[in-house]
Amino acid sequence: MAAHNPTSAVRVRFAPSPTGELHVGNIRTALFDWAYARHTGGTFIFRIEDTDTERVTPEYIQAALNTLTWLGLDWDEGPEVGGPNGPYLQSERLHIYAEWAAKFLSQGDAYHCYCSAEELEKVREDQRKANVAPGYNGHCRELSSDQVAAYLAQGRKPVVRMRMPDGSTTFTDLIRGEVTFEHKFVPDFVLVRADGSPLYTLAVAVDDILMKVTHVLRGEDLLSSTPRQLRVYDAMGVNPNDYPLFAHLPFVMGQDNAKLSKRNGETSIAWYRDAGFLPEAICNYLALLGWSPGDDRENVTMKELTELFTVERVHSSPAKFDIKKLEAINGDKIRALPLEEFFTWAMPFLTRAGTIQGSDTEIALVKAALPIIQERIVTLGEIPGLLNFLFVKDFAIAEDSREKILDEQSKQVLTVSVQRLSGLGEWKHEAIEAVLRTALIEELGLKPRFAFSALRIAVTGSHISPPLFESMELLGAEKSLERIRAAM
RNA sequence: GGCCCCGUCGUCUAGCGGCCUAGGACUCUGGCUUCUCAAGUCAGCUACGAGGGUUCGAAUCCCUUCGGGGCUACCA
Incomplete structure (x- = not known):
């Protein structure tokens, strides 16, 4: 425009x-x-x-x-912050819409319509059968005072309907370019229900003007309601230069x-x-x-x-x-995410899942463990599942993993590991890894993939886990050895 | 049915007349790396809906057609 x-x-x-x-x-x-x-x-x-x-x-x-x-x-x-153009809940602005509706009525831009829902539905049905564009037929546009009196005597309560003039509306959508609607396809529309409450078409237009909105970015479903909105602006007496710009997403x-x-x-x-x-x-x-x-x-x-x-x-x-x-x-x-932020996001998921209660020792352990899982998750919801083995009270090996370590060679891995690890002076992942590689890979000649898998299942309870040696360090020597022995 | 909007890889997109034998990301497939899973890295698959124009030249402009969606309320 x-x-x-x-x-x-x-x-x-x-x-x-x-x-x-x-x-x-x-x-x-x-x-x-x-x-x-x-x-x-x-x-x-x-x-x-x-x-x-x-x-x-x-x-x-x-x-x-x-x-x-x-x-x-x-x-x-x-809401909550307020502002100079409030209130911002339309339910608190009903008097404003009522005033404008009254003004449109007195200006002749709108009129009372006494048609019942059944009558309107009948009209639409006929239009559909006749293959004509459905919409209000203008029945109440020019009622005589006698007709009005007759309707009122029947107890009918009118709605307020906007008069759509002949012609067309063209406006420039910031995303779609120029769009034109012929008014014969934009029938007279209802502004106020029979109970006096406003409809979207009235409220949205009045508020956008009163709140001095300059740009309306909204869903594409509202594209075809734009001519009605512009019609209300016009009835409000707004200069077309002051209409908001539209962009239908x-x-x-x-x-x-x-x-x-x-x-x-x-x-x-x-x-x-x-x-x-x-x-x-x-x-x-x-x-x-x-x-x-x-x-x-x-x-x-x-x-x-x-x-x-x-x-x-x-x-x-x-x-x-x-x-x-x-x-x-x-x-x-x-x-x-920086560790501190990751920790802040992770905590609610761990407590909600019941993985931890929130004690200081638990929190310290969580902080130490988060770095090793940070790159292996896609959502925060996966955190409890990955860290559960560190906190669980009654540890058990998952059903599908248990059977993978029942063979003789796995038992050998576990036995040797306990022997070598028991004497380990410093329970750090580098030392743990060094000892195990020497014992299992070099001395026994086992494939790393196989040897460490058995240990992983014994210690974490699953064949999928965070890195093994870091996991063992975090779990601690006592629990780690206890679990390996139990798995044997 | 009528009106309106939309149409590039499976998906999100770049592209706005020549740089396009159409680029990137996600997904998928295969390889490398590797203690699992991830992460990282390399490679591969796959697209201008169709048909007419305009032009020396079209994914880009025009028309038609087909397809998808929205609206068609006293919902928003």
Whole structure:
């Protein structure tokens, strides 16, 4: 439409309707909103669209706040932090919408519609049969006062419906270019329900104007509702030069090529958090869905994202969510973690799994053990499984590994190992390795792979474990020897 | 059905008329390394949906077609 005033500071909003846990698609939108605000030095507004009182719950609203906070997507205006354009919950702004609806009515931009749900459904059905574009037929556009009186006498309660003028709406989408909708395909739409509550179409437009939003970055599903939104701006008397700019983001799809939803794979961000994915990995991966830095780099920090992110580099085609790549990025991020941070992330997983209780000795052991598993995990959720052998009270060898050390040669390995290790002065992994290599590899001529495998199973209980000698050092001489003897 | 959006390796993408016998990453396959698993490293597989134009030249521009998706609510 018109060029936007370049001197005004960027204001973008993320405005979810919390009818469930925030999911991957929502968060990708939030991330782009946030990144764009930070990139431009603008303002990031967080608004809750809870006009659908049937489906939105306080729990979901709180969960949405928690999720954004956990991801590090901090907002400048919104719930908890407030701001000059609040309140930021639409349920607290009902009087504002009512005022505007009344104004539209008095201006003739909107009118009362008395059609019942059944009547409307009948019209739509007929339209479908006749192969005509379905939509409101304008029945109540020009009612006489007698007709109105008759409807009211029947006890009908009207909705407020916006009048869509003849013609068309053209606007420039920052991602898709110029888009035009003929108004004959954009029927008159409802602004206010019969019970007086506002609909999304009214609330979203009023709030974006009142909150001085300059850029609307949102899902592609809202593309076709944009003409209605512009119609409300017009009725509000807003100068087209002051309309926000729109950018409709491509979808994030599930494996079956349908828009990602609750029924289509793990979508809730809470699930990924509990599985041990880092916020930065989730954001990094999501940023790559529909956007790229332009060069071959893919591992970006949050800071780099805010520096590099532009709407121009967002492309228009949908992307399929691939957990494999998320895992790869998560593994990279975990490996890059300084020990202290890795420890901080790891602790909740260990305590929640019951691997440790949290004593000082346990914590010291965890800190010593983390370096040897840091490069072998993809999610934090794998930590308890790998370190369990260090803390477990009633140690036992896993069923599938037990049978691998029942042969005579394995027994020989264990016997010799106990003999040599018992006299070891310094229980350090270098010394342990040296003694065992001499005894088992050089003197007995065994294959390292075979000899150490038997010991690994005896000591850690599994044929898959962190490096053997480091594991033995951490476990301590007493327990290590005890377990090897028990395995014999 | 109508309207709108979209279409490069299996997946995410680079590409914006010649640098493309199409590059990177993930996945997968094989090798190296190796005390297992990882990590690291090397190599390989595989793509411009199709058909017409425009042009000296097209993944890049235009048209058609096919395919996918969204919307079509007193949901958002």
